[in-house]
Amino acid sequence: CTLSHVTTIIYDNYYFNVCTSNLVDFVILFQWEVVQRTLNGSQFYTYSVCNVGEREQDNWLRTTFIQRRPAASRVFVELQFIVRDCNSFGDSSVTCKETFNLFTSESDADVGTTFRKGQFKKVATIAPDEITSKNELHINTETRVVENLSRKGFYLAFQDIGACVALLSARVYYKxxxxxxxxxxxxxxxxxxxxxxxxxxxxxxxxxxxxxxxxxxxxxxxxxxxxxxxxxxxxKSGYEEVKDACQECQAGFFKAAASGDKCEPCPANTQKLNSGALVCPCMDGFYRAPTDPPTGPCSGLPSAPRDLVATTTQLSTGKLLLSWQPPEDTGGRSDITYSIECQRCEGVVCQSCGEKIRYEPASTGLTDTKVSVSELDAHLNYTFTVEAHSGVSLFASQIRNILYPLSSDPPKITSMRLVERTSTSLSLSWDVFPRPRVQSRPIRYELTYRKKDDNLDVTTYIVLILEKNFVQISKLAPGTAYLFRVQALSSDGTPGGSSMEEQFETSLEERLTQNNTAVISCAAVGGAAMLFIVVMVLFLRRRKRNSHTRQGPEDTYFSSSEQLKPLKTYVDPHTYEDPNTAVLKFATEIHPSHITKQKVIGAGEFGEVYRGILKVPGRKEVAVAIKTLKPGYSEKQRQDFLSEASIMGQFSHQNIIRLEGVVTKFKHAMIVTEYMENGALDRYLRDHDGEFASFQLVGMLRGIAAGMKYLSDMSYVHRDLAARNILVNNTLECKVSDFGLSRVLEDDPEGTYTTSGGKIPIRWTAPEAIAYRKFTSASDVWSFGIVMWEVMAFGERPYWDMSNHEVMKAINEAFRLPAPMDCPSAVYQLMLQCWLQDRSKRPRFGDIVNLLDKLLRSPDSLKTIADFDPRVSIRLPSTSGSDGSPFRSVSEWLESIKMSQYSENFTCAGVVTMDQVLQMKNEDIKNIGVRLPGHLKRIAYSILGLKDQTSTLSVFAV
CATH class of the missing domain: 2.60.40.1770 (ephrin a2 ectodomain)
Structure with missing residues (x-):
């Protein structure tokens, strides 16, 4: 069509283009006409065609471009039309039809007046329900659906092939x-x-x-x-639903949790807060018991029991009957119980009656108002105290009714007991009578202790002033007895009645500390040397015996028949049909109310990790790490998350991270472990680069090896041993953690675990584990060798910036990591033993622990330093970057050796070019402020490497 042949009509906000030409490939016949009609007194326009007497009719009417909303892939076309009855035309209706066709064509742009029939596809044939005769007019309405639209817009077209039809309206819409x-x-x-x-x-x-x-x-x-x-x-809590919105609770009402419930009025004995209250706190003097719901009423303390009477029943047998009346005010509670305390007085000195006295039915938890007391001694004064308790008595001092009360200022210590002991610490607690009221001034205590040693003429006492009736004393000698005495102090500091002197002893177990500076006697050195020789002889014999039975790279790791099938004490939680059963069996359930989150310290695979406090009734408060499970987890993710707790719960060793417990029975699952103050070992060493002597680093390695020996003895393979998975506490004690990749050894002779997939930490993994995906304790030994290198290199990344592919290729070509700077030769030789290609020749963790113990007992053995090549160990590319150009600045060079913190020192000293750096000596490095021995050596060795490489490059250039 040309523009001169197009008629555009606007009707009902739709644009209709009528094409009125007949060209080849653009077959558009012009017979549709715009006709004005009158219906029911109203005028309206129609598009009409009525060429029933002519043959081969093909008349088209097309809309303008209709843009489509992207989401509307389905549109409806509602048509109103009139079709005339063919019979009304007589015999002249040669080609008369009573239907017409609906077509559509999609496009991404308006094509204007261009029209091609082949671009349109048929949607439907439109037939009227009622046809119009000469005398009666019928308007038909039909709706058709156009599906699967995907382009930016579309056209509609109407084809007439010989009907007498009038189109009144076309309504296009989507739902x-x-x-x-x-x-x-x-x-x-x-x-x-x-x-x-x-x-x-x-x-x-x-x-x-x-x-x-x-x-x-x-x-x-x-x-x-x-x-x-x-x-x-x-x-949310504090809000209620009102007309599709959430409004704050009114004043005096509260809502404790998110729910569809309405706000409730504050219960009895609570404070009426302002609007939006989550809970109603108790009024002064009223409390809720730990078992009371936080939304319930508050209770007062019970008043004192009344009318306490002592009746002698059998004086000769020392038997007494105590009876009393219930308190007048129970505080609104029904869980009233009573307890009896007894003190025996001789003169003005009183002390607890002890366990000799017998009570029927009991001395605590009484629900009846009488008790029988027996085994009393004659001619002694006894003081009995009856206390009324309820569920809220924890929050305030109990109300007492004392028979024969004695005034004592200050209170007296009645007993001491040992709560916990280790090789270097003792935890003690003691009882005081009478117990202080909450409102009264707190009691202070004077604790005096000394080492029990009758052979010394001079005795040293240590005195502590405490405000609690318990104490933990550390830094004690292992296997040593100490004598303790406690006195309560009056308000002016005057000592009161004291306890009897009690003796407690630390355990014999000694732990290796990193600050050990004890000097080994000559006799011990000689004995250690002899023991070392014997062990080496036995080790060589065993290696020789193994060499005759070795079968290949997949041969068994264990060298004796007794060790082929070790006693398996570890149970794989994945073997349980219900993983929740394993969690309940190996881990302790903790109520979330006993856990307090304090600060986010990291993020794990399943959620955030917090530092927090665990306070379980009857135990002292401890710092913990809390692993959480992020919201929206699946059941499988929850089971995978808790499987680590099922594994940790089976271990008990001072060098394995300790599991405190789990939270599984509540909405938010948690794993609670002991808190390690210094975090991951690799980061800690990087932050303290050069600050530890070799002796201390070897001590850390000994702790890690001891933990791995424990795991190996339990037939357990870690598979992800690396410095990042070792945690350090504030005493520099190292503990193995992260058991996400770990699996149990099977019962087959090779004792391997084959993985079906998953990521392998290439830099830390033995070559046979990479090649065959088979893991053994021997592959853990290889990983331990890498950890040794990380520790001695102060957290340096193994194999530096080499790719994983380069690492695997280098290992298979017999490359091994060079000795770190200042690494003792004996330690580096142990690393090389861990990295032997034949896994059957690698030492066991028991051998490693023994060797490290010998090195620690003989500090002189750590003085021989392994050869160090700064060009390899510090991983300098050269005196230049990778493109061959020299370092552009001193700061760029310092950054390459991870000493950028000294950039300002070099600048202030006027050392601003690499030529000046090459002229520096050790004394010059010290003078600019590099004091740490490790940092001083790293920079000095780097300069040495720079000089050596500069000479090599010069010769090469010539």
Whole structure:
């Protein structure tokens, strides 16, 4: 069509282009006409065609370009039209039809007046329900669906092939589900899907101050209706639902948790807070018991028991009956119990009656108001105290009714007991009578202790002033007896009645500390040397015996028949049909109320890691690390998360991270372990580069080896031993952690575990484990050798910036990491033994522990330093970068050796070029402020390497 042959009509906000030419390949016949009609007194326009007497009719009418909303893949076309009855034309209706066709064509742009029939596809044949005769007019309405639209817009076209038809209107639309709020979740207007997406899922957003455990969702049907809402939003604590919104609780009302419930009035004996209250706190003098719900009423303390009477029943047998009346005020509680305390007085000195006295039925937890006391001695004064208790008595001093009360200022110590002991510490507690009230001034105690040693003329006492009736005393000698005495101090500091002197002894177990400076006597050195020779002879004999039975790279790691099938004490939690059973068997369940999160210290695979406090009733407060499971987890993720606890719970060793317990029975699962103050070993060593002597580093390695020996003895393979998975506490004690990749050894002779997939830490993994995916304790020994290198190199990355492919290639070509700077030769030789290609020749962890112990007992053996090549060990590319050009600045050179913290020192000293650096000596490095021995040597060795490489490059250039 040319523009001169196009007529454009606007009707009902639609544009219709009528093409009125007949050209080749653009077959558009002009017979559609715009006709004005009158119906029921109203005028309207129609597009009409009525060439029933002519043959081969093919008349087209096309719309303008209709842009499509991206989500609307399905549109409806509603047509109003009139079709005349062919019989009304008589015999002249040669080609008369009573139907016409609807076509559509998609396009990404408006093609203007260009028209090609081949671009259109048929949607439907439109037939009238009622046809129009000469005397009666019938308007038909038909709706057709155009599916699977995907381009930016489309055209509609109407084809007449010989009907007498008038098109009144064409309404094109799509269906939507309207914007709505359901269950406090807001859902946006959504275009309905097509036949290939009968239900379109839509995510919603909770209204202000509402939350949901899972993302609220709903489905939009093809008919534009919302169905099947999933996930309900609920008003947060302190809010209630009012007309599809969350409003604050009114003053005097509260709501403790997110729910669909209404706010409730504050219960009895609580404070009426302002609006939005989560709980109503207790009024002064009222409390809630630990077992009371936080939403319940508060209770007062019971008053004193009344009318305490002592009746002698059998004076000769020392028997007494105590009886009393219940307190007048129970504080609103029904869980009243009583307890009896007894003190025996001789003169003005009173002390606890001890365990000799017998009570029937008991001395505590009494629900009756009488008790029988026996085994009393004649001619002694006894003081009995009856206390009334309830569930809230923990929060204030119990109310007493004392028979024959004695005034004592200050209170007296009645007994001392040992709570816990180690080789270097003792934990003690003691009882005081009478117990202080909460409102009274706190009691202070004077603790005096000394080492029990009758052979010394001079005795040293240590005096501590305490405000609690318990203490932990550390830095004691192992296997040593100490004498303790406690006195309560009056308000002016005057000592009161003291306890009897008690004796307690530390355990014999000694732990290796990093600050050990004890000098080994000549006799011990000689004995150690002899023992070393014997062990080496036995070791060589065993190696020789093994060489005759060696079968190949996959031969068994163990060297004697007794060790082929070690006693297996570890149980793989993955073998349990229900993993939750393993968690309950090997881990202690902790109530979340006993855990306090303080600070996020990291992020694990499953969620955040917190530092926190664990306070379990009856135990002292301890710092812990808390691993959490992030929201939205699947059941499999929860089981994988808790499987690490099932593994850790089976271990008990001072060099294995200790599991405190788990939280599994509540919404948020947690794993609670002991807290290691200094974090991961690799980061800690990098932060303290050069600050530790070789002796201390070897001590750290000994702790790691001891932990791995324990795991190996339990037939357990770690598979991910690396410095990043070793944790350090504040005494520099190292503990093995992270058991996510670990698996149990099977019962086959090779004792291997074969993985079916997953990532392998290439830089730390033995070559046979990489090649065959088979792991043994021998592969853990290889990893331990890498950890030794990391420790002696102060957290340097193994193999530096080499790629994993380069690392594997180098290892297979017999390359081994060079000795770190200042590494003792004996330690580096042990590393090389751990990296032997034949795994059967590598030492066991028991051998490693013994060797490290010998090195620590003979500090002189650590003075011989292994050869150090700064060009390899510091991993300098050369005096230049990788492109061959020299270092452009001193700061660039310092950054390459990880000493950039000294850039300012060099600048202030006027050393600003690499030529000046090459002229520096050790004394010059010290003078600019490099004091740490490790840092001083690293810079000095680097300069030495620079000089050597500069000479090599010069010769090469010549």
């Amino acid at each position: 939507t589900c309207p914007a709505t709020v359901k269950s406090l979740a807001s859902f946006p207007e959504t275009v309905a899907g097509g036949e290939n997406q009968a239900l379109r899922e839509v995510s919603g957003v909770c209204m202000d101050n509402a939350i949901s455990e899972e993302l609220p969702r709903i489905y939009c049907t093809v008919d534009g209706e919302w169905v099947v809402p999933v996930g309900q939003c609920q008003c």
